[in-house]
Amino acid sequence: MNAFHARLMSSVAALGLLVGAASAETIRWGGSADLNSLDPYSYGSTFTLSFLNHIYEGLVRYDADLQIEPALAESWEVVSDSVWRFHLRQGVTFHNGATFTAEDVLASLNRVSHETSPLRGNLPAYQSAEVIDDYTIDIHLNGAYPLLLNDLTNIFIFDADWLHDNNSELPTDVAAGVEGYTTFNANGTGPFIIDERVPDTRTSMVVNPDWWDEPEHNVTRIEFTPITSAATRVAALLSGEIDFVEGAPVQDLPRLQAAPNVNVIEGNALRTIMFGFNRRETLNDGRENPFNDLRLRQAIAHAIDMNLIRDRIMRGASRNAGTLVAPQIPGYSAELDEQIAYDPDLARQLVSEAGAEGLAFQLTCSYERWVNEEELCSAVISMLTRVGLAPSLDIGPWAVQAPRMSGGQADMFIFGWANEPMLDAYSLLVQVVRTREGTAGVFNWGAWSYPAWDALIDAAAVELDRDTRLGYETQVLAGAREEMLFVPVHQQPMAWAVSDRVESVVQQADNKPRHWLTRMAD
Amino acid sequence: MIVFLIKRLSNAALVMLAVALMAFMIFRFAGDPVELMVNEQTTQEQRQELRERLGIDQPVLMQFARFVGNAVQGDFGISYRNQESVMSLIAERFPATFELVILATILSLVVGVPLGVITAIYRGRWFSEAVQFASIIGVSLPSFVIGILLILGFSVSLGWLPAFGRGEVVQFGWWSTGLLTHSGRMALILPTVALSLYQITLVMRLVRAEMLETLRSDFVKFARARGVPAWRIHYRHALRNCLMPVVTMTAMNIGALIAFALVTETVFQWPGMGLLFIQAITFVDIPVMAAYLVIVSFIFVTLNTLVDITYALIDPRLRDATT
Numbered sequence: 094m095n096a097f098h099a100r101l102m103s104s105v106a107a108l109g110l111l112v113g114a115a116s117a118e119t120i121r122w123g124g125s126a127d128l129n130s131l132d133p134y135s136y137g138s139t140f141t142l143s144f145l146n147h148i149y150e151g152l153v154r155y156d157a158d159l160q161i162e163p164a165l166a167e168s169w170e171v172v173s174d175s176v177w178r179f180h181l182r183q184g185v186t187f188h189n190g191a192t193f194t195a196e197d198v199l200a201s202l203n204r205v206s207h208e209t210s211p212l213r214g215n216l217p218a219y220q221s222a223e224v225i226d227d228y229t230i231d232i233h234l235n236g237a238y239p240l241l242l243n244d245l246t247n248i249f250i251f252d253a254d255w256l257h258d259n260n261s262e263l264p265t266d267v268a269a270g271v272e273g274y275t276t277f278n279a280n281g282t283g284p285f286i287i288d289e290r291v292p293d294t295r296t297s298m299v300v301n302p303d304w305w306d307e308p309e310h311n312v313t314r315i316e317f318t319p320i321t322s323a324a325t326r327v328a329a330l331l332s333g334e335i336d337f338v339e340g341a342p343v344q345d346l347p348r349l350q351a352a353p354n355v356n357v358i359e360g361n362a363l364r365t366i367m368f369g370f371n372r373r374e375t376l377n378d379g380r381e382n383p384f385n386d387l388r389l390r391q392a393i394a395h396a397i398d399m400n401l402i403r404d405r406i407m408r409g410a411s412r413n414a415g416t417l418v419a420p421q422i423p424g425y426s427a428e429l430d431e432q433i434a435y436d437p438d439l440a441r442q443l444v445s446e447a448g449a450e451g452l453a454f455q456l457t458c459s460y461e462r463w464v465n466e467e468e469l470c471s472a473v474i475s476m477l478t479r480v481g482l483a484p485s486l487d488i489g490p491w492a493v494q495a496p497r498m499s500g501g502q503a504d505m506f507i508f509g510w511a512n513e514p515m516l517d518a519y520s521l522l523v524q525v526v527r528t529r530e531g532t533a534g535v536f537n538w539g540a541w542s543y544p545a546w547d548a549l550i551d552a553a554a555v556e557l558d559r560d561t562r563l564g565y566e567t568q569v570l571a572g573a574r575e576e577m578l579f580v581p582v583h584q585q586p587m588a589w590a591v592s593d594r595v596e597s598v599v600q601q602a603d604n605k606p607r608h609w610l611t612r613m614a615d
Numbered sequence: 616m617i618v619f620l621i622k623r624l625s626n627a628a629l630v631m632l633a634v635a636l637m638a639f640m641i642f643r644f645a646g647d648p649v650e651l652m653v654n655e656q657t658t659q660e661q662r663q664e665l666r667e668r669l670g671i672d673q674p675v676l677m678q679f680a681r682f683v684g685n686a687v688q689g690d691f692g693i694s695y696r697n698q699e700s701v702m703s704l705i706a707e708r709f710p711a712t713f714e715l716v717i718l719a720t721i722l723s724l725v726v727g728v729p730l731g732v733i734t735a736i737y738r739g740r741w742f743s744e745a746v747q748f749a750s751i752i753g754v755s756l757p758s759f760v761i762g763i764l765l766i767l768g769f770s771v772s773l774g775w776l777p778a779f780g781r782g783e784v785v786q787f788g789w790w791s792t793g794l795l796t797h798s799g800r801m802a803l804i805l806p807t808v809a810l811s812l813y814q815i816t817l818v819m820r821l822v823r824a825e826m827l828e829t830l831r832s833d834f835v836k837f838a839r840a841r842g843v844p845a846w847r848i849h850y851r852h853a854l855r856n857c858l859m860p861v862v863t864m865t866a867m868n869i870g871a872l873i874a875f876a877l878v879t880e881t882v883f884q885w886p887g888m889g890l891l892f893i894q895a896i897t898f899v900d901i902p903v904m905a906a907y908l909v910i911v912s913f914i915f916v917t918l919n920t921l922v923d924i925t926y927a928l929i930d931p932r933l934r935d936a937t938t
Contacts, residue, residue, distance in 0.1 A: 127697070129697050129698070130697055135698055136652055136696070137651075208664075209668075211665070212653075213657075214657040214658065214661065265698050266668075267652075267669065267693050267695050267698060271693070272693065273698060276697070276698045276699065277699075292697050292699060292704075292707075293708075293886050293891065293894070294780065318779070318780060320779050320884045321884065321893075322881055322884065324763050324882075325766060325778055325884060326779075328763075328766045328767065328770055329770070329778040329779050331771045334770070334777060334778060490645075490646055490896075490897070491646070492645065492647055492650060492651055492897075492898070493644065493647075495646070495647065495650040495651075496647045499650075529659075531658070535657065535658050
């Protein structure tokens with residue numbers, strides 16, 4: 094710990110005492126994993142970003158209905174197709190007292206888009222930025238790009254001088270083998286100030302009394318402890334040692350609901366779980382690929398009993414899906430979301446028409462990437478066996494399975510997509526559905542290619558009129574359903590649990606805790 | 616003696632090298648860290664670039680050689696998961712594990728030795744049979760089950776003890792201890808008990824077997840014939856003769872406890888080396904995994920060496936044999 098941090102801590106401690114005298118509303122948060130770092134640009138983890146959003150802020154943010162609203166930028170205008178001008182909020186200060194200006198935005202954009210930044214993919218269209226005056230900045234893009242604001246919700250703003258003084262203008266780089274100052278220290282504009290960080294043990298924050306926004310919360314301190322073992326997390330909540338859990342295990346929900354001092358908050362997350370297929374000419378073992386036959390893909394869709402999965406494996410907490418995106422995602426269409434009928438007889442008939450009786454193949458899953466994934470995959474195996482196929486389960490840790498799936502070694506695989514952080518169906522379309530080419534189709538794991546869809550996706554990429562753009566997107570989603578590109582299963586459940594010390598928390602479908610909206614009971 | 620030490624040191628170095636080599640051969644099956652490090656919108660080219668910069672696209676032997684080269688200079692690299700220097704990560708976690716293991720060892724001796732003596736003396740009586748039976752349960756229940764049961768009983772139902780964490784700790788330089796604060800001591804109780812249960816039964820059974828042996832020996836019979844009081848025979852004369860193997864086993868098992876502690880640490884969110892290692896596996900954090908394995912093998916070799924040296928000091932006959 095260096096002098097600056099010590100100074101920060103002592104001033105923060107003094108502050109804590111002052112505020113504590115008025116009303117000490119501490120929320121004790123038991124997380125299912127630790128954040129990776131205090132540096133938002135260091136590791137591609139949605140959870141880390143959502144945690145650090147308490148300390149750092151972007152130019153814009155999502156409001157309670159997941160609509161974009163101004164944050165550090167007060168307004169913006171599109172100057173030309175590839176230039177956006179942002180007018181910044183005045184009178185905002187960083188936690189160290191420095192004033193927020195356009196230079197800070199420039200330094201932050203350059204940092205996140207630097208070639209060693211693991212998060213540069215979050216700002217794909219960025220080319221450069223130009224400071225017009227202290228509170229005006231122009232962002233230059235590669236071309237017309239309608240989703241810049243969505244991307245900017247996740248680009249947090251650092252203080253340029255602070256980065257410079259601490260030699261942190263470049264992102265932290267694991268390969269370089271040196272620790273970064275920003276890994277252990279944070280200086281943002283957000284509603285909370287970092288107080289202490291002991292990795293894997295404790296990360297605490299105190300309220301920022303000089304926050305530019307009108308606080309809706311009454312939290313004065315957040316004490317975060319990662320508790321990776323789910324059973325221990327539940328026990329700690331039941332015994333009153335923690336107040337908030339963002340990862341309550343689905344199988345423990347009845348127990349938590351029955352407890353007198355605990356409330357469960359459930360919802361359907363944005364993430365849609367689905368099954369995809371290898372669509373190369375041949376399977377990994379050299380056989381001719383039977384999944385290129387539409388009838389087989391349809392047979393699999395009709396063989397999966399979504400209601401049973403929802404009721405038994407997800408304890409009634411998931412939402413059956415008919416299309417590949419959740420209802421909150423722009424581009425969604427209710428018409429497409431009609432559930433695919435469970436019809437084992439039809440499935441059996443389609444299997445025999447496709448000549449696939451007794452077809453042996455592997456379903457590739459991981460253990461716990463998605464909610465109750467292992468149980469889900471085992472259930473699907475027996476459902477597919479019942480209609481005359483002979484699947485076997487290939488399961489392992491995510492880090493092992495991910496390269497297998499992306500490398501075409503999986504015949505059929507489980508897949509989950511939340512469209513985060515963009516919150517637009519374009520995210521799924523460009524990264525999953527589109528033909529793999531350049532920066533597009535990174536998650537096109539089955540190597541499929543539908544040129545007609547690609548044309549629509551590329552048109553959506555540069556279409557600035559929202560309705561036209563969403564029309565293109567829906568059109569592709571309709572095609573995907575017809576072609577059974579993926580078999581959709583459900584929007585997976587998310588469950589938070591709070592102690593009775595918490596009066597209210599805001600849970601949105603993106604599953605991100607936002608404690609600047611949390612109220613503690615008096 | 617010096618020759619003996621040099622021999623041992625070179626042995627230790629060889630063992631560590633072998634462990635590291637095996638570790639790097641296994642890492643290929645642990646998965647691809649890059650898949651976890653980057654976010655969803657990263658292109659294949661960018662992923663490949665990161666793999667190249669991290670050197671994980673190189674053959675195993677190259678990675679191994681680079682690791683050894685850096686490790687010799689005391690550089691174990693940076694953790695992929697939380698971007699901290701691996702050495703300081705492990706140094707931070709070591710006191711937590713060490714405290715837990717030492718307390719569990721002490722507890723296992725304090726409870727295990729008397730139980731062993733009693734079950735040996737009162738062999739065949741109902742209570743000693745009951746203790747024997749209970750010890751089988753202690754050996755066969757997996758330690759995560761014991762941990763969860765303890766949490767359910769003492770944290771959730773009774774609310775006496777914390778379910779997770781280390782409580783408040785006091786720092787002395789880089790060392791931290793929970794023994795000096797109330798919450799720290801409370802937090803130590805459950806993990807210590809969970810970790811020591813297996814060790815207690817082991818000590819108890821060993822003491823019991825040794826005692827039964829010693830009680831049959833001639834000097835005990837003579838002592839009885841001379842009319843020495845029973846407690847004096849048992850605790851003064853017989854027990855002393857049993858302790859040598861117990862001390863040896865306990866010392867050697869400290870290494871095993873450090874390794875076993877990872878289950879207990881995971882259940883209780885105990886911020887020690889085991890928890891660090893488990894999380895390193897989930898995130899394919901190669902630098903942390905490699906350093907942990909090498910350091911644990913070093914601890915094993917050191918403990919074995921210390922035991923051997925103690926033996927040599929106690930028993931001159933062995934000194935000749937080992938040099």
